[in-house]
Amino acid sequence: MASTRPKPRKLSSAKLRSAAFRRVRADHQSELAQDYVELIADLIDERGEARGTDVALRLGVANATVVKALKRLQDQGLVSQEPYRAIFLTGDGWKLAEDGRRRHKIVERFLLALGVSAETARIDSEGIEHHVSRETLAAMAKFLTRN
Amino acid sequence: MASTRPKPRKLSSAKLRSAAFRRVRADHQSELAQDYVELIADLIDERGEARGTDVALRLGVANATVVKALKRLQDQGLVSQEPYRAIFLTGDGWKLAEDGRRRHKIVERFLLALGVSAETARIDSEGIEHHVSRETLAAMAKFLTRN
DNA sequence: GCATGATTTTAGCCATGGCTAAAAAAGATT
DNA sequence: AATCTTTTTTAGCCATGGCTAAAATCATGC
Ligand SMILES: [Mn+2]
Ligand SMILES: [Mn+2]
Ligand SMILES: [Mn+2]
Ligand SMILES: [Mn+2]
Numbered sequence: 001m002a003s004t005r006p007k008p009r010k011l012s013s014a015k016l017r018s019a020a021f022r023r024v025r026a027d028h029q030s031e032l033a034q035d036y037v038e039l040i041a042d043l044i045d046e047r048g049e050a051r052g053t054d055v056a057l058r059l060g061v062a063n064a065t066v067v068k069a070l071k072r073l074q075d076q077g078l079v080s081q082e083p084y085r086a087i088f089l090t091g092d093g094w095k096l097a098e099d100g101r102r103r104h105k106i107v108e109r110f111l112l113a114l115g116v117s118a119e120t121a122r123i124d125s126e127g128i129e130h131h132v133s134r135e136t137l138a139a140m141a142k143f144l145t146r147n
Numbered sequence: 148m149a150s151t152r153p154k155p156r157k158l159s160s161a162k163l164r165s166a167a168f169r170r171v172r173a174d175h176q177s178e179l180a181q182d183y184v185e186l187i188a189d190l191i192d193e194r195g196e197a198r199g200t201d202v203a204l205r206l207g208v209a210n211a212t213v214v215k216a217l218k219r220l221q222d223q224g225l226v227s228q229e230p231y232r233a234i235f236l237t238g239d240g241w242k243l244a245e246d247g248r249r250r251h252k253i254v255e256r257f258l259l260a261l262g263v264s265a266e267t268a269r270i271d272s273e274g275i276e277h278h279v280s281r282e283t284l285a286a287m288a289k290f291l292t293r294n
Numbered sequence: 295g296c297a298t299g300a301t302t303t304t305a306g307c308c309a310t311g312g313c314t315a316a317a318a319a320a321g322a323t324t
Numbered sequence: 325a326a327t328c329t330t331t332t333t334t335a336g337c338c339a340t341g342g343c344t345a346a347a348a349t350c351a352t353g354c
Binding site: 013014016017018019020021022023024027028035039054057058059060061111114115116117120122123124126127128130131132133135136139140142143 | 160161163164165166167168169170171174175182186201204205206207208258261262263264267269270271273274275277278279280282283286287289290
């Protein structure tokens, strides 16, 4: 049996800290996909279909940016589309969208319950939602039931 | 006088939504600088100086990544350094660091007060801090004084 | 059914933030 | 002082996410 390195009694402060930053970077990796599928799901529900142009308008980016991003999402198996046609979500895409909606809703309602304006809750939750762990989300949900 | 477009009675839903995404993108733009200067300030306070290597270790990225980022921060007037030497914060750098520390502390303590573990508060706050508006921060601070 | 106008995609640019491998500088050892 | 080891920087690669301008496609009116 190979000799094993002794397990450190305590995680070094540097290790601890880097874990947090790694998590943030991972969150940001999945953020774009999450926001896209959530938005696409909303458009499909509200208007029957999601067009690239509507996505661009609502994200506040150029059309070309959306086209490129959608290609990546298609490679990731989250959306399907043909040129000049509306965008569809795959099964995985819908799953991710639903999950995002659920988390987003909890965060936004939580901020409202905390006493901020509707405007601020809407805006801040758009960024915060991606950094809320399962544990924190549960704590927010609990707070909501008690208020 | 040129004719002016009539002011819309209500902001369109698309405009409203894109404003939130624009804010998130702006937050992410300033995030890296904020985390760097905060970390550098901590290192200076705790150990007397901040070395690039320590920054890399604590951020969990490669050394080369830090070297490049520090160059950008230098261009932005937030840090000053000479090759093979420790990193210093400029006046602006210290201001940004202090501001970041303050916000970070409030967010972390707020999560703790909400009932999540110390570990989770530490990790989640690292991402959330950058998306908390002045109004939400104030609401969190208020919650803290009442608990 | 074709011309023309509007929409959408493609092409290609840029900055950021990550990486590894090679080069250079600093620091230790003898 | 010269060498050898360790640390730090440089060079150069890649993916992402943004943009504008040009090309391609679609759709409409005639
Ligand atoms: Mn979001
Ligand atoms: Mn974020
Ligand atoms: Mn911070
Ligand atoms: Mn942070």
